[in-house]
Amino acid sequence: MAAWCLVNGTPAQGPERPLGMEGGGNLDPQSVAKMPGEMDKPLISHHLVDSNYSLAEVPSEAPKVGILGSGDFAHSLATRLVGSGFCVLVGSRNPKRTAGLFPAAAQVTSQEEAVACPEVILVAMFREHYSSLCSLRDQLTGKILVDVSNPTEQEHLQYHQSNAEYLASLFPTSTVVKAFNVISAWTMQSGPRDGNRQVPICSNHPEAKHTISLMARSMGFTPVDMGSLASAREVEAMPLRLLPDWKVPALLALGLFVFFYAYNFTRDVLQPYVQENKNKFYKLPVSVVNTSLPCVAFVLLSLVYLPGVLAAALQLQRGTKYRRFPDWLDHWLQHRKQIGLLSFFCAALHVLYSLCLPLRRSHRYDLVNLAVKQVLANNSHLWVEEEVWRMEIYISLGLLAFGTLSLLAVTSLPSIANSLNWKEFSFVQPSQQRGVSARTTVSSCDHTGPHCILLSRSPLWASWRWC
Numbered sequence: 001m002a003a004w005c006l007v008n009g010t011p012a013q014g015p016e017r018p019l020g021m022e023g024g025g026n027l028d029p030q031s032v033a034k035m036p037g038e039m040d041k042p043l044i045s046h047h048l049v050d051s052n053y054s055l056a057e058v059p060s061e062a063p064k065v066g067i068l069g070s071g072d073f074a075h076s077l078a079t080r081l082v083g084s085g086f087c088v089l090v091g092s093r094n095p096k097r098t099a100g101l102f103p104a105a106a107q108v109t110s111q112e113e114a115v116a117c118p119e120v121i122l123v124a125m126f127r128e129h130y131s132s133l134c135s136l137r138d139q140l141t142g143k144i145l146v147d148v149s150n151p152t153e154q155e156h157l158q159y160h161q162s163n164a165e166y167l168a169s170l171f172p173t174s175t176v177v178k179a180f181n182v183i184s185a186w187t188m189q190s191g192p193r194d195g196n197r198q199v200p201i202c203s204n205h206p207e208a209k210h211t212i213s214l215m216a217r218s219m220g221f222t223p224v225d226m227g228s229l230a231s232a233r234e235v236e237a238m239p240l241r242l243l244p245d246w247k248v249p250a251l252l253a254l255g256l257f258v259f260f261y262a263y264n265f266t267r268d269v270l271q272p273y274v275q276e277n278k279n280k281f282y283k284l285p286v287s288v289v290n291t292s293l294p295c296v297a298f299v300l301l302s303l304v305y306l307p308g309v310l311a312a313a314l315q316l317q318r319g320t321k322y323r324r325f326p327d328w329l330d331h332w333l334q335h336r337k338q339i340g341l342l343s344f345f346c347a348a349l350h351v352l353y354s355l356c357l358p359l360r361r362s363h364r365y366d367l368v369n370l371a372v373k374q375v376l377a378n379n380s381h382l383w384v385e386e387e388v389w390r391m392e393i394y395i396s397l398g399l400l401a402f403g404t405l406s407l408l409a410v411t412s413l414p415s416i417a418n419s420l421n422w423k424e425f426s427f428v429q430p431s432q433q434r435g436v437s438a439r440t441t442v443s444s445c446d447h448t449g450p451h452c453i454l455l456s457r458s459p460l461w462a463s464w465r466w467c
């Protein structure tokens with residue numbers, strides 16, 4: 001009985017597909033994928049492995065995996081693989097020096113010995129050292145070599161051939177698979193805690209890809225098939241990206257903020273100072289920021305829905321929906337989520353700032369001064385019914401609007417979006433599914449307050465009439 005079959009205590013007899021790995025252990029992705037994040041709790045039952053993962057007690061049938069290299073990533077891979085029930089052989093140029101760093105259950109040995117037995121070998125080394133492995137070529141024939149490497153930005157520009165393709169050219173008799181490069185050593189070791197760590201995998205050999213996919217799944221990751229090895233360059237570029245989808249929306253938000261801040265500064269601070277010689281510079285940190293934030297939030301929110309309207313107009317004008325949008329519109333449509341979330345961020349800040357307004361000392365002085373004026377004027381009761389209602393409604397609508405916007409933002413979280421079907425998602429997030437006409441008829445209203453317009457635009461409230 002292979003170690004895998006004892007996972008969860010019951011012999012797994014499910015509809016497993018052959019893994020093609022040494023030892024013939026059956027990887028049942030269902031039972032294996034539920035790995036907890038902690039590496040100190042290996043999947044294999046504790047009857048089989050003690051807390052030190054003592055090798056002697058690991059059944060020899062456990063699927064064997066070789067790792068070349070003994071650096072940070074090799075260490076993380078070994079720890080994770082041991083915790084996932086694999087038998088790990090680490091090949092180092094200097095096994096004596098490095099053995100102490102690895103879990104006891106991982107066998108640290110020479111490169112030759114580490115690749116002798118396993119069918120799958122992870123190459124945890126940098127590209128420039130690949131050629132030093134050429135002496136192992138015969139031993140590696142027919143085996144699966146997994147390229148986990150990440151090029152630096154400079155290397156990525158310098159070489160037209162991806163690291164994985166380069167490895168494949170050095171070892172034409174082996175099967176090369178690109179995988180795991182998007183996972184950092186830290187995540188590899190501590191485990192995919194958010195439950196949705198995707199590992200793009202590509203190879204020219206579907207069977208090898210399948211084997212590595214099962215292995216990734218049993219390590220707690222979600223394999224994503226990226227096709228042939230020609231995609232390796234794209235896969236290697238992934239970790240180099242720095243929030244590419246956020247750059248333009250963030251700059252846009254910043255630009256809008258600067259614009260509105262300058263405007264509000266001129267209106268609320270500079271003009272009173274120049275014309276009436278009043279010192280209102282205390283407004284700079286809170287008040288001017290708070291009047292600018294909702295304006296940014298509003299403009300951003302309208303920029304989320306405007307491209308949909310433009311797209312619809314364009315389609316009507318063209319008389320067909322089967323033609324590509326111009327690039328600028330296409331990009332705009334694709335950035336709506338980011339723009340929407342930035343709008344939410346500004347609105348949330350505005351709410352925080354607004355709730356803090358009465359905490360300010362200036363507010364207290366204003367209140368006291370007003371009170372003194374009342375006393376001097378011999379007024380004992382100040383209550384303007386209209387003002388009271390105005391403020392109640394103002395804050396109530398603001399909070400409702402904020403709550404609605406929060407719903408939009410929360411459903412943007414992948415884990416939540418994934419749990420909704422398309423109908424549910426489009427109920428919360430207005431979507432391509434429904435006709436534009438239904439949504440562009442903003443309920444007409446003679447009330448011009450900001451919160452009001454916002455509410456009437458939101459689909460959840462679309463059938464409501466506020467005024």
Ligand SMILES: Cc1cc2nc3c(=O)[nH]c(=O)nc-3n(C[C@H](O)[C@H](O)[C@H](O)COP(=O)(O)OP(=O)(O)OC[C@H]3O[C@@H](n4cnc5c(N)ncnc54)[C@H](O)[C@@H]3O)c2cc1C
Binds near residue numbers: 315321344409433
């Ligand atoms: C806080 C917040 C969070 C958000 N989070 C998300 C999110 O997680 N995910 C998300 O997708 N959006 C998100 N958004 C953005 C917004 O909810 C969606 O982009 C929504 O789809 C916009 O709908 P719309 O009313 O502009 O209509 P659209 O969906 O733009 O539709 C208008 C019309 O244009 C046409 N059209 C639009 N796009 C295309 C296209 N690519 N090809 C062909 N025809 C097209 C359709 O015929 C459609 O009828 C978020 C917004 C906010 C404020």
Ligand SMILES: NC(=O)C1=CN([C@@H]2O[C@H](COP(=O)(O)OP(=O)(O)OC[C@H]3O[C@@H](n4cnc5c(N)ncnc54)[C@H](OP(=O)(O)O)[C@@H]3O)[C@@H](O)[C@H]2O)C=CC1
Binds near residue numbers: 094098124
């Ligand atoms: N660190 C990370 O977070 C991630 C790393 N990676 C990739 O994993 C690979 C290894 O990275 P990492 O572990 O951080 O790097 P390290 O520098 O920590 O490890 C590299 C290892 O390569 C081995 N090696 C074999 N031949 C040579 C040689 N000729 N010269 C120098 N070293 C050699 C060494 O092991 P020994 O001396 O025992 O032979 C060394 O420990 C890289 O390709 C990297 O892009 C991918 C994702 C994340």
Ligand code: HEM
Binds near residue numbers: 290297298347405451
């Ligand atoms: C999505 C939510 C919201 C949006 C889009 C929004 C929008 C706006 C806008 C455009 C203004 C006018 C700013 C100006 O020019 O002076 C404003 C002002 C204000 N909002 Fe909101 N608001 C939202 C939520 C809230 C909430 C939840 C509250 C209260 C808890 C609130 C309280 C205020 C207050 C007190 C002002 C007056 C600020 C000032 O002193 O000028 N808003 N809001």
Ligand SMILES: [Cu+2]
Binds near residue numbers: 445449452453
């Ligand atoms: Cu209204």
Ligand SMILES: [Fe+3]
Binds near residue numbers: 397447448449450453
């Ligand atoms: Fe209003």
